Amino acid sequence: MSILASRSLQCFSIFQRSMIQANKLPLCEVLDSSLFAEAFQEDNVVFGTADEDVFTPAITLWAMISQFLFKRDGRSCKAAAGRVVSLIAQIAGRVVAQNAGTIATTLLDVEEHPGAWLGSMYEGRWIVEPDIESIKCTLGLENLRGQSPESLHRELWTGVPTYNLVRLKMLQSGYAAGREIRSMSFTETHQLLATNWLLCACVGVSEAMAVSAQQQGTCAVIGQRPDRVEPRENKRRPKVLKLLTVARRMFHAALAAITKTP
Numbered sequence: 001m002s003i004l005a006s007r008s009l010q011c012f013s014i015f016q017r018s019m020i021q022a023n024k025l026p027l028c029e030v031l032d033s034s035l036f037a038e039a040f041q042e043d044n045v046v047f048g049t050a051d052e053d054v055f056t057p058a059i060t061l062w063a064m065i066s067q068f069l070f071k072r073d074g075r076s077c078k079a080a081a082g083r084v085v086s087l088i089a090q091i092a093g094r095v096v097a098q099n100a101g102t103i104a105t106t107l108l109d110v111e112e113h114p115g116a117w118l119g120s121m122y123e124g125r126w127i128v129e130p131d132i133e134s135i136k137c138t139l140g141l142e143n144l145r146g147q148s149p150e151s152l153h154r155e156l157w158t159g160v161p162t163y164n165l166v167r168l169k170m171l172q173s174g175y176a177a178g179r180e181i182r183s184m185s186f187t188e189t190h191q192l193l194a195t196n197w198l199l200c201a202c203v204g205v206s207e208a209m210a211v212s213a214q215q216q217g218t219c220a221v222i223g224q225r226p227d228r229v230e231p232r233e234n235k236r237r238p239k240v241l242k243l244l245t246v247a248r249r250m251f252h253a254a255l256a257a258i259t260k261t262p
Helices: 014-018 033-042 057-067 077-091 115-138 149-177 186-203 207-216 248-259
Strands: none
Touching: 014 033, 014 057, 014 186, 033 057, 057 077, 057 149, 057 186, 077 186, 115 149, 115 186, 149 186, 149 207, 186 207
């Protein structure tokens, strides 16, 4: 059976549709819907089991991850609930209310871990900087919105899997096109998933859509600096201007008096 066949609100295959998956794509087995279900079962997370319930574990996680694909108003709980309303109307035919790393330890074996290898690992340490930048800036985790430990934990728990899903989609596109993933744009793939998140969840993924998404993920090329060992820095900084504390006509008169030739 196709991985895109199920329309049940309890089924995690919704992620396969929103991630623009198809059976022929490389690494499609990584998003096996049973893996999501098993993760919830291990933690005994059970809710939304009644027929009339809307926010099942699958729909709730889908909506929360969708928040990290948008910014500003599109990231609000109200906007996420609106996407759920549209989704339920399409796949269930129901109208519902919107309110309804590697860690370095002690490596003593010189033959297994030669100095050149350790040096290359240390040299590549800067690559974590653009990765953190993607998490903080592109996904908007720089400023958390939660006001309690529970909400902060939930926000981080949802944001990091979103980052992994975007990276997975990049890996699929790069693998098929023979591209190095570091030469691809995280923001480009993030925007691709944001654009198609609700659409593909509702109507599914055609073969043409899957092929198009693969091509869109590899269209942008970012800079390659193989010998760079320093983190990225901003080259353009906002100019610091003095505040105008008097009326503009008075400022112009004073400036004319200063520049007037005797």
